[in-house]
Amino acid sequence: MKRCGKQVCVLLLILSLTICIQDIHSASAYIGDRTWPQVSEYPSLHIIGFGDFNYSDTDARGYKSGFKEGQFVLHFTSALSPKVNFYGEVSLTARADAGTAGKGLQTGESVPPAPGFNPEVERGFIRFDQSDYFKVSFGRFHTPINWWNTAFHHGLWLQTSIGRPEMVQFGGMFIPVHFVGGLVEGALPTHGLNVNYNVGVGNGRGSVVSRAGDAGDNNNDRAWLINLFTKPDHFFGLQVGGSLYRDRITLAPKEFDEWIAAGHIVWQKENPELIAEYANVNHHELGSSSSSNSPAYYIQAAYRLPWFEALWKPYYRFEYIRIPRTEVVFKGSDFDRTSSIVGLRYDITQFAAIKAEYRNQHRPDQPRVNGYSLQTSFTF
Amino acid sequence: MGRLKPLFEFWISLFVVGLCLGMFPSEADAATNGDVAVVVHPDVPADDLSLAEVRRLLLGDRQFWSYDLPVTLLIRAPIARERDVVLKIIYQMSEAQFRQYWIAKVFRAEVAVGPKIVYSNEMATGLVGSIPGSISFVDAAQVPNGLKVLKVDGHLPGEKEYPLR
Numbered sequence A: 001m002k003r004c005g006k007q008v009c010v011l012l013l014i015l016s017l018t019i020c021i022q023d024i025h026s027a028s029a030y031i032g033d034r035t036w037p038q039v040s041e042y043p044s045l046h047i048i049g050f051g052d053f054n055y056s057d058t059d060a061r062g063y064k065s066g067f068k069e070g071q072f073v074l075h076f077t078s079a080l081s082p083k084v085n086f087y088g089e090v091s092l093t094a095r096a097d098a099g100t101a102g103k104g105l106q107t108g109e110s111v112p113p114a115p116g117f118n119p120e121v122e123r124g125f126i127r128f129d130q131s132d133y134f135k136v137s138f139g140r141f142h143t144p145i146n147w148w149n150t151a152f153h154h155g156l157w158l159q160t161s162i163g164r165p166e167m168v169q170f171g172g173m174f175i176p177v178h179f180v181g182g183l184v185e186g187a188l189p190t191h192g193l194n195v196n197y198n199v200g201v202g203n204g205r206g207s208v209v210s211r212a213g214d215a216g217d218n219n220n221d222r223a224w225l226i227n228l229f230t231k232p233d234h235f236f237g238l239q240v241g242g243s244l245y246r247d248r249i250t251l252a253p254k255e256f257d258e259w260i261a262a263g264h265i266v267w268q269k270e271n272p273e274l275i276a277e278y279a280n281v282n283h284h285e286l287g288s289s290s291s292s293n294s295p296a297y298y299i300q301a302a303y304r305l306p307w308f309e310a311l312w313k314p315y316y317r318f319e320y321i322r323i324p325r326t327e328v329v330f331k332g333s334d335f336d337r338t339s340s341i342v343g344l345r346y347d348i349t350q351f352a353a354i355k356a357e358y359r360n361q362h363r364p365d366q367p368r369v370n371g372y373s374l375q376t377s378f379t380f
Numbered sequence B: 001m002g003r004l005k006p007l008f009e010f011w012i013s014l015f016v017v018g019l020c021l022g023m024f025p026s027e028a029d030a031a032t033n034g035d036v037a038v039v040v041h042p043d044v045p046a047d048d049l050s051l052a053e054v055r056r057l058l059l060g061d062r063q064f065w066s067y068d069l070p071v072t073l074l075i076r077a078p079i080a081r082e083r084d085v086v087l088k089i090i091y092q093m094s095e096a097q098f099r100q101y102w103i104a105k106v107f108r109a110e111v112a113v114g115p116k117i118v119y120s121n122e123m124a125t126g127l128v129g130s131i132p133g134s135i136s137f138v139d140a141a142q143v144p145n146g147l148k149v150l151k152v153d154g155h156l157p158g159e160k161e162y163p164l165r
Helices: A001-034 A146-151 B003-023 B027-032 B052-060 B081-091 B093-107 B119-128
Strands: A042-057 A064-070 A070-079 A084-094 A116-129 A135-144 A178-188 A195-202 A225-232 A237-253 A256-266 A271-283 A292-302 A311-322 A337-349 A352-362 A369-379 B036-040 B062-066 B072-076 B116-118 B132-137 B148-152
Touching: A042 B093, A070 A116, A070 B093, A084 B027, A146 A271, A178 A225, A271 A352, B036 B081, B036 B119, B052 B072, B052 B081, B052 B148, B072 B081, B072 B119, B081 B093, B081 B132
Parallel strands: B072 B116, B072 B132
Antiparallel strands: A042 A064, A042 A070, A042 A369, A070 A084, A084 A116, A116 A135, A135 A178, A178 A195, A195 A225, A225 A237, A237 A256, A256 A271, A271 A292, A292 A311, A311 A337, A337 A352, A352 A369, B036 B132, B036 B148
């Protein structure tokens, strides 16, 4: 069964590549025949950026309030031909340990001081668009098993609230935020239902569970995912979907099977804006009867007020994550919680916003924490 | 009667001059007054689209007419009435929402580029005529010969049930 799965994955990739190569040739012929006016513009690189600055404070014991520089994000789009494009997203994140020297983990030798900002290639993939029904890409993605994760990426200005829901927090481990491998995607009109699909094969989680296997997989079992969602014509603004993700996690000497089932319903207009997502992460330890289910969900509602030039947008979000005590893979994590967020977004211009947010959070066996945050986020 | 003749001649002359200067609408102009026509390159393999299909094209959700003919979207610059009609009826967005929508669309890597901006109906029709697969939205009274005007929900500009006005 395992060998059969691998063969199917490899066959799918070969098939995709074959179709790509055939169509790249036919696309070139098309350009030659029709003298496509943009042909001289390839490669055509466009860059957009996102940034944010924050202030936060809480009544949690030991928390230090203050300003914080957010991520500096650059997004690259480069058309290589009418049907082949490269997409990249790079972030620079301020480091708390900037300037401090340390010791090598293995050798104990001194290592150079940590830089002020941590660079990361968040996304980087090449995609071939055969048609609306069939697109193939290879590289590093945000895993398309969660709506928020692929709707806003690292562009905080795009999202209504200051932060992401805890279940898709960057650096978090509840859902594998990144995915290294290949994706096939497309959209089918299907009588106005507009069914979209993503099917992917990749490395899955690395030895550090919060990270994708960028430099290679740490086992011989590929992760795969299926994501389906619909955007029906008759309810313009509505998106409903669900996804399934399967991986084998190696945390030597133990191995775990991981199944993630997720669903979302989103009303994307701003009066009102409604986002609800649910995910359940199942881990089963191989060679053992031990199995655990970790559910999480959030519901966010917002409304762009029609007065004052429609610049104000209040919002509310409730989040829930429960990690059972029997859970091994997430052991030591701190994202078991319920929280409520109330906030207000004000759009200073069409490309910059100020957000103010109050958060009330409760974690098991700990006192309730109240906090507030301010943020300005923008695109450039 | 003889005294009225000069007055009659005056009004006739005024009417003829007015017609020459374009002061009076032609029959075609009157019929399409305010309608925004969906114009496409003659090669586009479509004649009649539903409003939902037009919306999918404008949202960038449909990017190909056929597998070898990509859609090139041409949209009027802000302030133009054609843009207002398209934003109100098809996108159902404000100007700010429209801009954020396309920034997000490119950022999500769902499209490589956003719509191309055109600054006049003449520029729009000129580019539609020269770029295969292109589509734009222009004042129905200013559509030159040689371009294909699509029906929307089975109706052409000037018809009572035409939705884009």
